[in-house]
Amino acid sequence: MNLRRVAFFFALLTIAPLAFADHNININTADSVLLDTLPGIGPSKAQAIIDYRTQNGSFSTIEEIQNVSGIGPATYEDIKNHITVEGGNSTAPAPSPVPPPTPMPNSTSPSPQSSSSSASAFSVDGGGDRVVVALADAHFAARASSGKSALENVGFSWNFGDGSIAQGTSVIHRFEYPGRYAVVLTGSRDGSSATDSFAVTAEEARISLRALSDGSVEIENLAARDTDLSRWMILSQGQRFTFPENSLVLARQTMHISPNTMHFFASESTVLEFPSGAVAFRASSAGSAIPPAPSTEQLSEVVSPPAVLNVHSTPAPKPVPVHEEVEEIEQELSIATSSQFVAASASSNSWPWWLGAASISFGAAAAIFVSRRYGKREWNIVEE
Numbered sequence: 001m002n003l004r005r006v007a008f009f010f011a012l013l014t015i016a017p018l019a020f021a022d023h024n025i026n027i028n029t030a031d032s033v034l035l036d037t038l039p040g041i042g043p044s045k046a047q048a049i050i051d052y053r054t055q056n057g058s059f060s061t062i063e064e065i066q067n068v069s070g071i072g073p074a075t076y077e078d079i080k081n082h083i084t085v086e087g088g089n090s091t092a093p094a095p096s097p098v099p100p101p102t103p104m105p106n107s108t109s110p111s112p113q114s115s116s117s118s119a120s121a122f123s124v125d126g127g128g129d130r131v132v133v134a135l136a137d138a139h140f141a142a143r144a145s146s147g148k149s150a151l152e153n154v155g156f157s158w159n160f161g162d163g164s165i166a167q168g169t170s171v172i173h174r175f176e177y178p179g180r181y182a183v184v185l186t187g188s189r190d191g192s193s194a195t196d197s198f199a200v201t202a203e204e205a206r207i208s209l210r211a212l213s214d215g216s217v218e219i220e221n222l223a224a225r226d227t228d229l230s231r232w233m234i235l236s237q238g239q240r241f242t243f244p245e246n247s248l249v250l251a252r253q254t255m256h257i258s259p260n261t262m263h264f265f266a267s268e269s270t271v272l273e274f275p276s277g278a279v280a281f282r283a284s285s286a287g288s289a290i291p292p293a294p295s296t297e298q299l300s301e302v303v304s305p306p307a308v309l310n311v312h313s314t315p316a317p318k319p320v321p322v323h324e325e326v327e328e329i330e331q332e333l334s335i336a337t338s339s340q341f342v343a344a345s346a347s348s349n350s351w352p353w354w355l356g357a358a359s360i361s362f363g364a365a366a367a368i369f370v371s372r373r374y375g376k377r378e379w380n381i382v383e384e
Contacts, residue, residue, distance in 0.1 A: 024084040027065060028058040040078040045070050059085050122146040124156070124194045126185035134178045134202040137231060137275045141170045144187050144194070151189065159184045161200070174276065175202035207249075209272050211236070211283040215265030217257045219272065221249040229255075231275035239264035 025034055027049060035046035045068070052068045059065060062083050066076050124144045132138040144154040158166040160173050161181035175181065185196045206222040217234055221227045229247040233240055234257070241262040249255045259265045270283040 024082055026086055027062065027083045028053060028085050038079045038082055040075045041071075045075075061085065121192065122151050122154070122187070122189060122194055124154070124185055124187035124196045126158070126183065126196045127198060129199045129201075131201045131203060131225060132175060133205045133227060134175050135274050135276070135278065135280070136205065136228070137172045137174050138200070139170070139172055139230075140183070140185075142185050142187065143169075144189070153189065155188045157186045157188075159186075175200070178202050178204050205280060207272065207281055209270065209281040209283050211266040211268055211270040215259040217262070217266045217270060217283075218254055219249060219257070220254040221251060223251060225251050232280070233273040233275070233277075234262060234266070234270060235273055236264060236266045236270040 025038060027035070032043065032046040032050055035041055035049055036043055038046075041049075048068050048070055049065065053059060056067075062080055062085055063076070065071055065079075065083065066073065122144050123146075124142060126140060126142050130138075140158060142156040142158075144151040144156075156167065156169055158168075158171055158173070160166070160175070160183050162175060162177075162179075164173060166173060179202055181200045181202065183198055183200050187194050187196075203223075205227060207227065208218075208220040208222060210218040210220070212218060219229070227249045229243045229249060230245045232243045232247070234243075239262070241257075241264070266283070268283060271279050272281040274280050
């Protein structure tokens with residue numbers, strides 16, 4: 001009896017490994033129904049195994065099955081003794097008549113989400129370092145990729161390093177002050193995330209604005225790098241012209257804009273505005289077109305000698321001192337008075353005559369004085 005039992009157990013130990021090995025599933029050829037029989041593999045994971053080998057080719061080792069979404073180390077430990085590959089190098093130990101391994105605790109088993117995250121790793125790109133104009137709109141665009149393939153359905157968030165944030169693939173931001181800022185882009189997809197960072201330098205615009213006499217406008221870029229005027233505006237007397245996208249003024253060059261392009265004539269009150277509507281620059285007082293200085297030959301042809309005005313003045317009488325004039329007047333008055341006195345003496349009733357003579361003498365003296373005064377100021381102008 002004991003001999004039979006020994007023979008039975010010997011046969012069982014010898015045949016069991018061979019029978020167990022015959023049930024190993026080839027993960028390169030098995031269909032979803034057969035894969036579903038593996039421990040811990042349901043219909044969804046079975047289909048994931050088939051999709052993976054369709055996209056990436058046959059498994060070369062059984063360990064590669066861990067690259068399938070949803071199959072982590074815990075699941076692999078459950079199925080590694082029940083799977084095989086043909087024509088590959090497997091490092092799995094040969095089947096042995098040992099009981100199935102004890103499942104690992106849930107605390108050390110990674111969740112399907114983390115496995116999916118590692119399987120769907122990606123990168124994001126927000127562009128490289130750049131220089132923008134302070135107070136002007138700056139455009140930022142994000143993209144995500146996995147290897148050489150672009151990814152969609154990725155959420156993007158921006159941190160511009162000045163306390164401002166934004167969401168979206170394509171955003172516009174305005175730096176209020178000059179400075180150097182660290183911009184960070186974060187992309188999120190299926191519970192995983194990736195970041196990209198770069199530096200942005202905001203500088204004050206260096207532009208000279210001139211309104212010319214023909215109604216055109218000149219915008220000179222005084223900076224050592226190109227300046228983007230996209231969505232900037234020229235405003236003059238209620239008329240507005242908006243620059244289209246990608247309007248660049250080359251470094252140390254001038255953009256000349258005609259009235260036909262703006263559909264109005266610029267005036268001395270012309271201003272250049274930021275896209276926000278804030279005034280950036282005003283036309284300078286020397287902004288009108290100034291013609292070049294004429295040559296000497298042109299001056300000789302255009303400028304004629306001025307007409308000569310000949311003035312011939314009559315010499316004024318030699319000034320007579322006031323006291324001499326008074327003496328002359330007194331002498332004349334004395335002569336007139338003497339003659340009047342003689343005439344009055346001959347008449348007995350002569351008081352009316354005396355009154356008239358005195359009036360005439362006074363008037364004569366005043367006339368002589370005034371005529372001599374105005375005689376000194378006479379002069380004649382003769383034009384030839």
